[in-house]
Amino acid sequence: MNVVAAIWKKWAALSLVLRIFIGLVVGAVLGLVVPQWTGIGILGKVFVSALKAIAPVLVALLVAASIAKARGGLGRRFRSVISLYLITTLCAAMVAAASSFLFPIRLDLQAAAEGSAPGALPDVFTNLLTNMVSNPLAAIASANYIGILFWAILAGFALKLVAGETTIKVVSDLADVVTLCVKWIIQFAPFGILGLVFSAVSENGLEVFTVYGRLLLMLVGCMLFNALIVNPLISFLAMRRNPYPLLFQCLKVSGINAFFTRSSAANIPVNMALCEDLGLDEDFYSVSIPLGATINMNGAAVTITVMALAVANTVGVQVSFLSALLLCVVATLGACGTSGVAGGSLLLIPLACSFLGIGSDVAMQAVAIGFIIGVVQDSVETALNSSGDVFFTATAEFRDRCKHPKTA
Numbered sequence: 267m268n269v270v271a272a273i274w275k276k277w278a279a280l281s282l283v284l285r286i287f288i289g290l291v292v293g294a295v296l297g298l299v300v301p302q303w304t305g306i307g308i309l310g311k312v313f314v315s316a317l318k319a320i321a322p323v324l325v326a327l328l329v330a331a332s333i334a335k336a337r338g339g340l341g342r343r344f345r346s347v348i349s350l351y352l353i354t355t356l357c358a359a360m361v362a363a364a365s366s367f368l369f370p371i372r373l374d375l376q377a378a379a380e381g382s383a384p385g386a387l388p389d390v391f392t393n394l395l396t397n398m399v400s401n402p403l404a405a406i407a408s409a410n411y412i413g414i415l416f417w418a419i420l421a422g423f424a425l426k427l428v429a430g431e432t433t434i435k436v437v438s439d440l441a442d443v444v445t446l447c448v449k450w451i452i453q454f455a456p457f458g459i460l461g462l463v464f465s466a467v468s469e470n471g472l473e474v475f476t477v478y479g480r481l482l483l484m485l486v487g488c489m490l491f492n493a494l495i496v497n498p499l500i501s502f503l504a505m506r507r508n509p510y511p512l513l514f515q516c517l518k519v520s521g522i523n524a525f526f527t528r529s530s531a532a533n534i535p536v537n538m539a540l541c542e543d544l545g546l547d548e549d550f551y552s553v554s555i556p557l558g559a560t561i562n563m564n565g566a567a568v569t570i571t572v573m574a575l576a577v578a579n580t581v582g583v584q585v586s587f588l589s590a591l592l593l594c595v596v597a598t599l600g601a602c603g604t605s606g607v608a609g610g611s612l613l614l615i616p617l618a619c620s621f622l623g624i625g626s627d628v629a630m631q632a633v634a635i636g637f638i639i640g641v642v643q644d645s646v647e648t649a650l651n652s653s654g655d656v657f658f659t660a661t662a663e664f665r666d667r668c669k670h671p672k673t674a
Contacts, residue, residue: 282455286522289456290463297467307465310526313458316451317532322406324448324535326418327441328552333422334434335549343547346504346662347554351562354500354654355601358492358564359594362571365488367590371481371576373635409531412560415553441552448535455523455536462526478639481576485643488568489650493517497564497654505665512660516540516653524652525645530559533652540656551659558655563601565647566611569636570597574618577632583622596621611647612636 277285296306397405397412405413425434494513501509519540524533534556541551571594578585585593600614612633619629636643 278453282452282519285456286459289458289460290522290526293460293463294467296460297464301468303464304468307461307468309457309461310459310463310465311461313451313454313461314527314529314532316454317527317535318409318529320444320448320451321531321534322409322414324441324444324538325552325556326402326406326414327437327444328538328548329415329418329556330422330425331434331438331441332549332552333419334425334429334437343550343662343666344554346665347658348557348561350500350504350658350662351558351654352598352602354492354497354658355562355564355567356594356598357496357500358488359567359571359597359601360591361492361496362488362568362597363575363590363594365484365491366572366575366579369484370579371484371572373481373576373580373632415556415560419553445538449539452536452539459523459526478635481572481635482639482642485569485572485639486646488572489565489646492564492568493650493653497657501657501661504661505668507664509657509661512544513657515544516657516660517649519543520656521649521653525649528644528648530648530652530655533648534559537652537656541659544656544660546660546663550663551656554659554662555655558659559652561602562655562658563611563651564654565650566601566614567594567597568650569611569643569647570600570614570618573612573615573632573636574622574624574629577615577619577624577629578622581624581628583624585622589622593618593621611644612640 280288293306296303397410398416400410400413402413402417404410405417425437498509498513501513520533520537523536524530527533537555537558538551541555542548574593574597575585575590597614597618600617601611615632615636616629619625619632
């Protein structure tokens with residue numbers, strides 16, 4: 267027993283990032299050597315399920331408590347972070363469109379596809395508004411973050427107006443309790459990553475790279491260009507300081523975890539813990555992080571734009587410069603309605619295709635191809651989206667601290 271305790275103590279003394287890397291390597295090796303040991307994959311499913319289960323409760327309590335305790339200066343930060351989310355998502359779509367014109371992709375549209383997608387942009391907004399006013403308990407149970415944010419903000423303002431300090435302190439303490447539970451769950455991330463990597467390697471191997479290599483290269487290349495060039499440039503213009511140390515920390519902590527969980531929603535607790543480590547204002551990030559998981563969708567905008575233009579190129583639809591620009595706007599707005607779960611952006615491809623006059627029967631075949639390459643595409647997309655939530659939250663706060671040091 268003492269030996270086990272000593273080993274665990276040494277293991278816990280290592281940095282979390284190093285432990286995750288060890289889990290990643292061990293999972294990959296086991297996936298190649300003993301792919302028949304399918305029970306290992308349960309570790310990944312349990313870890314992701316735990317994060318998804320705790321995240322809605324965490325968001326609801328933190329947002330309500332933060333609004334109730336909020337002080338001046340937050341309005342400026344929210345305007346900044348929302349602007350950053352939307353501008354960078356539009357830039358991501360424009361990078362994808364430009365790349366698609368420079369290196370046109372053709373698809374083999376023969377796969378059958380099942381499922382449904384929004385028929386027009388108004389459908390996306392209708393769904394968003396409907397989800398916003400859904401039953402608050404149902405919103406928490408189904409991880410509907412638009413609904414959670416709406417009701418939590420409403421409850422926060424109500425607490426601010428009618429509740430006493432004791433009541434607000436109780437809500438704040440409950441939020442702290444859930445936050446501590448999240449920190450305990452995150453300590454098991456190395457074992458969760460081990461299980462997720464094992465499942466990915468044992469089930470998919472390297473076949474996905476050979477069949478749709480060019481399409482994957484286009485998607486991943488656009489996402490990396492946005493992550494490493496476009497986003498840091500916009501961050502620099504906003505806060506006038508070198509953004510790369512912050513960017514690499516966000517990619518290292520948030521991006522790696524999001525890559526394997528493939529869910530922005532499941533990565534919310536990880537992002538909030540990272541914001542705390544960065545010394546950010548909890549009243550701010552407790553709202554901006556779940557908001558980012560809903561509307562900060564750079565990777566989704568890339569996927570929607572590249573796939574729509576690939577379909578257009580395949581079926582011979584000529585896309586003008588103006589049409590491509592409007593497509594980027596459609597992809598940006600559509601991406602904001604993407605669910606924060608694995609593969610959430612793919613069902614928005616028919617919406618973008620319909621803007622180009624392409625029928626859903628053809629577009630849904632591209633969705634099927636998207637699910638085939640999703641093990642890589644969706645992983646990189648989620649890493650870009652989720653790490654960006656922390657990156658731009660920190661950018662907005664650092665910008666505000668520089669411009670308004672007395673109220674920051």
